[in-house]
Amino acid sequence: xxxxxxxxxxxxxxxxxxxTFYGEMxxxxxxxxxxxxxxxxxxxxxxxxxxxxxxxxxxxxxxQPGTIKGLQLVVNDVRAAHAYLEKQGxxxxxxxxxxxxxxxxxxxxxxxxxxxxxxxxxxxxxxxxAVQQITARP
Numbered sequence: 001x002x003x004x005x006x007x008x009x010x011x012x013x014x015x016x017x018x019x020t021f022y023g024e025m026x027x028x029x030x031x032x033x034x035x036x037x038x039x040x041x042x043x044x045x046x047x048x049x050x051x052x053x054x055x056x057x058x059x060x061x062x063x064q065p066g067t068i069k070g071l072q073l074v075v076n077d078v079r080a081a082h083a084y085l086e087k088q089g090x091x092x093x094x095x096x097x098x099x100x101x102x103x104x105x106x107x108x109x110x111x112x113x114x115x116x117x118x119x120x121x122x123x124x125x126x127x128x129x130a131v132q133q134i135t136a137r138p
Contacts, residue, residue, distance in 0.1 A: 030044075092120065096118050116133075
C-alpha cells in the first residue's frame with residue numbers, strides 16, 4: 001500500500017495576501033480558488049514539480065496563522081533558488097550549510113551543498129519554510 005502526502009494546510013490570516021505570496025512571489029501554481037460563500041474559501045497551490053500541494057483557506061481550520069514550522073522544499077540548486085526568491089522580493093536567510101561538525105553556518109563557494117545546503121524564509125504570517133539542495137540521493 002502506498003501512502004502519499006498530497007496536501008498540507010497552511011494557516012494564514014489573509015487569504016488574498018497569502019495567495020499573492022505563494023502564487024506570484026514563490027511561483028506556486030494556483031490549482032483552484034474555490035469560494036463556497038463569504039465565510040468559506042479554499043485555495044490550493046502546488047510548487048512546480050511537486051506531488052504535494054498546500055491549501056490556504058478561510059473558514060476551514062482553527063489553526064492559528066504562523067504556527068506551521070519547518071515546511072521544506074527541495075531543489076537542485078539552492079543558490080539559484082536563493083537568487084530567485086530574493087529577486088521575487090522574498091526575505092530569505094543567506095545560503096547556509098551544515099558543516100562536518102553538524103552546525104549550520106554561512107556557505108561559501110567551495111562548499112558541497114548536496115543534502116546540506118539550505119535557505120530559510122517565512123510567509124507573511126510567519127509560517128516557516130526551508131529550501132534544501134538535493135542533487136544526488138544515496
